[in-house]
Amino acid sequence: MNTLQHSVVHRLPQSYRWGAGPMGTCVEPLILNSHKADDDLIGLTLLSQSGKQAWEIMQMIKDALTEIQLNCAVVEWAGEPCLFVARHDECAATCRLKNFGVGIAETFRGGSS
Template sequence: MNTLQLSVVHRLPQSYRWCAGLAGGSVEPLEISALAHDNDLIGLKLLSHDGELAWDIMHMLKASLVDIQVECSVVEWQGEPCLFVHRDDESATNCRLKNQGVAIAETFSATNPF
């Protein structure tokens, strides 16, 4: 079975930007109070694998996105490989990854309406 079909990613909760002079190499989180801009980044973290396999899978995800001309980078964030894409490309990214069999974990609140 394809390794990508066994993969689960989760969107990191913050928005990011490239560190000055390090586009594609290093990111920093944006302040919560900062307004969203078109050049902001979103990050995806792999939940299903870790270690060297996680790096390999993230590079496969990147290659899949590059095939549809989505600019992205795999960058270490808090000790783990994460895939960063422009905010404007989030929908295309999610669609492509889902079509490749990657599960995307969504955050939701479990509030009881009763």
């Protein structure tokens, strides 16, 4: 059974960039309304699993993206494993994940009735 088919990811609300240290080991949030740069990252967090299983699933997701030559890294953010990928690769990344059966949670913006 494909474990990824039971996984759901959600896009983190901010943009990020690689932090100090070796690339792929640390991220930092970008200031809101800052100019979008080529090195902007988006983060995906796992909603469907937690703990050790979340780290394993995120590594599988990273491997699926690496197979199509997307640079990405799994980094701890707010105590959870999060996958970070270049903003310009977001569409390719989400398409690949959908092909593996990963659910992509969307933010609902409710209006007043």
